[in-house]
Amino acid sequence: MTATSHDPAPQLVHQASPDADWWRSAVIYQVYPRSFGDADGDGMGDLPGITERLGSLAELGVNAVWLSPFYRSPQRDGGYDVADYRDVDPRFGTLADADALIARAHELGMRVIVDLVPNHTSDQHAWFRQALADGPGSPARARYMFREGNGEYGEEPPNNWQSVFGGNAWTRVCDRPDAAGSSWERDGQWYLHLFDTSQPDLNWDSAEVHAEFRSILRFWLDRGVDGFRVDVAHGLVKAPGLPDWTGQVRMVEGTEVAEGIAADEDTVPLPDADDATDHSPMFDQDGVHEIYREWREVLEEYDADRILVAEAWVEPLERLARYVRPDEMHQAFNFDFLVTRWQAPELRESIIGSYAANDAVGAPTTWVLSNHDVVRHASRLGLAETGKGPNGIGAEDPQPDAELGLRRALAGTLLMLALPGSAYLYQGEELGLPEHTTLDDSLRQDPAWWRTGHAEKGRDGCRVPLPWLSDAPAFGFSPTGKSWLPQPDSWAQLARDVQERDPGSPLNLYRRALELRDQLGLGTGSLETLPLGEHVVAVRNTTQGRPAVIILTNLGTESVPLPDGEVLLASGPLAEEGVPTDTTVWIQGTN
Numbered sequence: 345m346t347a348t349s350h351d352p353a354p355q356l357v358h359q360a361s362p363d364a365d366w367w368r369s370a371v372i373y374q375v376y377p378r379s380f381g382d383a384d385g386d387g388m389g390d391l392p393g394i395t396e397r398l399g400s401l402a403e404l405g406v407n408a409v410w411l412s413p414f415y416r417s418p419q420r421d422g423g424y425d426v427a428d429y430r431d432v433d434p435r436f437g438t439l440a441d442a443d444a445l446i447a448r449a450h451e452l453g454m455r456v457i458v459d460l461v462p463n464h465t466s467d468q469h470a471w472f473r474q475a476l477a478d479g480p481g482s483p484a485r486a487r488y489m490f491r492e493g494n495g496e497y498g499e500e501p502p503n504n505w506q507s508v509f510g511g512n513a514w515t516r517v518c519d520r521p522d523a524a525g526s527s528w529e530r531d532g533q534w535y536l537h538l539f540d541t542s543q544p545d546l547n548w549d550s551a552e553v554h555a556e557f558r559s560i561l562r563f564w565l566d567r568g569v570d571g572f573r574v575d576v577a578h579g580l581v582k583a584p585g586l587p588d589w590t591g592q593v594r595m596v597e598g599t600e601v602a603e604g605i606a607a608d609e610d611t612v613p614l615p616d617a618d619d620a621t622d623h624s625p626m627f628d629q630d631g632v633h634e635i636y637r638e639w640r641e642v643l644e645e646y647d648a649d650r651i652l653v654a655e656a657w658v659e660p661l662e663r664l665a666r667y668v669r670p671d672e673m674h675q676a677f678n679f680d681f682l683v684t685r686w687q688a689p690e691l692r693e694s695i696i697g698s699y700a701a702n703d704a705v706g707a708p709t710t711w712v713l714s715n716h717d718v719v720r721h722a723s724r725l726g727l728a729e730t731g732k733g734p735n736g737i738g739a740e741d742p743q744p745d746a747e748l749g750l751r752r753a754l755a756g757t758l759l760m761l762a763l764p765g766s767a768y769l770y771q772g773e774e775l776g777l778p779e780h781t782t783l784d785d786s787l788r789q790d791p792a793w794w795r796t797g798h799a800e801k802g803r804d805g806c807r808v809p810l811p812w813l814s815d816a817p818a819f820g821f822s823p824t825g826k827s828w829l830p831q832p833d834s835w836a837q838l839a840r841d842v843q844e845r846d847p848g849s850p851l852n853l854y855r856r857a858l859e860l861r862d863q864l865g866l867g868t869g870s871l872e873t874l875p876l877g878e879h880v881v882a883v884r885n886t887t888q889g890r891p892a893v894i895i896l897t898n899l900g901t902e903s904v905p906l907p908d909g910e911v912l913l914a915s916g917p918l919a920e921e922g923v924p925t926d927t928t929v930w931i932q933g934t935n
């Protein structure tokens with residue numbers, strides 16, 4: 345299978361897998377617990393608020409729900425700063441509420457995936473507090489990445505690494521308990537945090553850390569969860585000696601050659617962006633794979649249906665595929681597809697490359713366009729420059745073209761949902777929700793906003809609580825009308841109840857797409873690319889025993905002829921001449 349995007353004849357780019365495991369073709373819906381539904385009225389979403397709304401997800405037709413973290417946490421990074429992996433944060437409820445949620449989802453025929461954050465804990469975790477108290481050389485410090493500083497007095501950080509959220513990746517602690525408030529206050533060791541200061545990195549050379557996470561896996565597996573989405577899966581192991589490095593790693597898209605990072609360029613060469621093996625010393629080290637093999641063994645002790653999903657910003661796709669080798673994880677998010685610009689040749693290449701890399705290791709390819717870390721795709725695709733997009737959009741930034749963005753978003757979604765493999769949806773995208781692009785700066789909570797000195801707006805704009813009812817306080821998100829981030833007034837028209845009544849709404853398009861995907865077995869098919877024009881993505885999805893489906897997305901400026909066959913679904917109105925710009929059609933082909 346060496347097809348390229350310029351092949352003149354249909355090319356088989358993916359052969360259906362003989363295995364029928366649920367996760368090979370599942371549609372998985374991401375719930376961001378802070379913003380899905382609030383039952384107790386404090387303005388912050390919670391587990392009972394999710395449980396009481398799970399019926400709407402079953403109705404939508406998804407197979408599984410992935411919950412972003414709901415564990416005990418000071419919420420410095422939206423819960424990705426975990427203080428206790430075995431408890432529910434009181435803001436979100438109790439362990440009994442988690443049990444009830446899992447039970448209800450199962451009753452409705454949906455699986456439940458929870459988030460696991462193994463790269464770092466919160467600085468409020470008992471282990472880190474003990475590490476601070478016990479001091480240098482203690483076993484408690486050995487669970488984290490503590491180092492002496494450089495410079496005559498240790499006043500320089502141990503190396504030049506930058507935090508993904510901006511600023512230095514090291515923070516110095518006080519190792520003189522009597523020195524609080526004095527000039528000695530920060531005279532101690534430094535600890536590494538690839539993210540916020542409040543998120544100290546764990547030391548994965550420690551056997552205790554390994555044992556702890558195996559035990560955490562079992563804790564949730566015993567409670568009945570069906571899998572784990574593994575946060576920053578490429579980050580756990582760092583290169584020996586923690587060498588200086590002049591690159592900068594960006595969330596979701598991965599490595600970028602940075603300018604101006606303090607380093608001696610004579611001794612620390614700039615990373616070679618074209619050399620896949622020249623990646624950062626803090627990410628994608630070979631040692632991470634040992635950890636996932638260990639975890640896979642834990643999962644295998646349970647029934648065969650539990651899964652591990654990698655969140656790993658790793659390039660190229662062949663390197664990402666190493667995370668989903670048969671004895672490691674089951675799936676990895678396909679961020680290559682998410683960051684691809686709205687250009688037919690690039691999308692074709694991403695689709696073909698994704699299958700080539702994953703098929704080589706027998707793993708399903710996954711598809712995703714939105715999540716809690718990126719500008720929602722209904723807005724991203726309406727920007728002059730498509731692709732990964734900025735880290736947040738503010739009122740004074742160039743605003744996305746909402747109509748264009750939504751049209752492309754629905755076209756992109758229909759393309760994605762027709763491709764074999766597993767697809768991820770982010771809460772609210774089924775309503776066509778745009779990013780909140782005019783959020784008041786004083787309300788921003790993302791650490792990236794602070795750590796970049798406000799150069800980046802951050803991710804709050806994609807995390808705004810969902811609108812359920814057009815005519816209720818906080819659009820039905822909470823009974824009191826409280827909402828931890830304000831919802832734009834224009835969302836009244838986008839509320840779920842309005843969309844339920846409108847046959848032409850994004851919600852009804854998503855429902856129909858998921859229903860057809862299921863009936864036609866699109867998630868489990870084989871795929872050929874069809875040479876129907878430079879500016880279209882055209883593929884044929886064939887599942888044994890069912891009629892083949894042609895999927896065509898037109899990214900050109902002119903309409904293109906409609907292929908022969910019956911139109912099953914279209915992301916927008918069709919034109920007399922055929923398929924208009926930025927539109928996807930599903931056609932039952934004549935074979």
Ligand code: GLC
Nearest residue numbers: 421424461539575576716717
């Ligand atoms: C992952 C999460 C993101 C979080 C980061 C640090 O990328 O998706 O939201 O900020 O990890 O835990």
